[in-house]
Amino acid sequence: MNRILEKYAKGEPSIGTFAQLNSAQAVECLGQTGLDYVLIDTEHCMAYPGVVAASIMAADAAGLTPLVRINEITRSVVLQSLDYGAKGLIIPAIKTVEEVQKLVEYAKFQPVGNRGFCPTRDGGWGYDLESQQGTEVYFARCNRETLLLPQCETAECLEHIEEITAIKGVDGIFVGPFDLSIALGCPMAFESEAMKEALTRILDACRKNGKLSFIFCGSAEDAKKRAAEGFDSITMGLDALTLINAYRAMVDTFRA
Numbered sequence: 001m002n003r004i005l006e007k008y009a010k011g012e013p014s015i016g017t018f019a020q021l022n023s024a025q026a027v028e029c030l031g032q033t034g035l036d037y038v039l040i041d042t043e044h045c046m047a048y049p050g051v052v053a054a055s056i057m058a059a060d061a062a063g064l065t066p067l068v069r070i071n072e073i074t075r076s077v078v079l080q081s082l083d084y085g086a087k088g089l090i091i092p093a094i095k096t097v098e099e100v101q102k103l104v105e106y107a108k109f110q111p112v113g114n115r116g117f118c119p120t121r122d123g124g125w126g127y128d129l130e131s132q133q134g135t136e137v138y139f140a141r142c143n144r145e146t147l148l149l150p151q152c153e154t155a156e157c158l159e160h161i162e163e164i165t166a167i168k169g170v171d172g173i174f175v176g177p178f179d180l181s182i183a184l185g186c187p188m189a190f191e192s193e194a195m196k197e198a199l200t201r202i203l204d205a206c207r208k209n210g211k212l213s214f215i216f217c218g219s220a221e222d223a224k225k226r227a228a229e230g231f232d233s234i235t236m237g238l239d240a241l242t243l244i245n246a247y248r249a250m251v252d253t254f255r256a
Contacts, residue, residue: 002147003036003037005145014037016037016038016233016235017035018041018237019039020041020240022046024055024057026239028058028062036064038066039068042068042071052068057085066087067089068090070089070091071092078115079115082115082142083120083121083122091103091150094157095157097164100164100170104168104170108169112168119131122142122146148169148171152164152173153179153183154179155183155184158184158202161202162205164205170211172213172232173211173213215235217237218236
């Protein structure tokens with residue numbers, strides 16, 4: 001099961017983190033933290049297909065829901081992560097409704113989209129319970145539990161947010177506050193009126209259309225605030241910076 005959807009059904013916010021270390025072992029370790037999911041990033045770091053596949057398997061084994069942030073809108077890139085077993089895709093720098101419609105075509109099976117079919121890991125190579133019940137059951141499971149999450153971090157995406165969230169096959173919106181604040185002319189001013197209005201508009205559009213709302217936060221304090229505002233899921237921090245900060249704190253304590 002997708003732990004994000006399990007939490008959502010209970011009215012509880014889910015929490016995850018970004019994985020940028022290109023390490024399946026690091027992903028496995030995150031399973032001991034109480035997180036619900038891990039977001040394997042291929043946009044801002046060089047993650048080869050083999051590393052992505054291994055990280056997805058490590059997340060599954062550790063009880064984490066694996067998501068992948070892809071780096072371009074192409075059929076092959078979308079299919080790769082889904083076939084490996086990703087339970088969701090985040091797509092950065094979205095600007096147009098047409099881009100999102102193309103994503104739905106690539107990522108969702110018929111009758112919602114036109115995802116290419118092959119017996120792969122996400123369906124137990126054709127031997128998991130749903131696959132054994134036929135393609136209709138398997139397709140329905142994938143369309144329901146594999147999340148498609150366009151990332152709202154451009155002024156153009158914000159401008160069309162009501163249309164985008166209304167598209168069948170879109171499961172939610174992932175807010176990238178850093179780039180969104182830059183796009184709105186208030187870099188890193190997350191408490192500015194422009195950002196407050198933008199986040200309210202995104203939340204309203206998600207609620208109106210019954211879609212999940214995700215946002216990145218750099219700290220636990222900010223995460224608690226966004227959850228209180230109504231975001232369904234918080235992606236909190238990233239593994240590389242957490243590693244640096246943890247060792248800096250130990251070194252500072254030793255030297256004090």
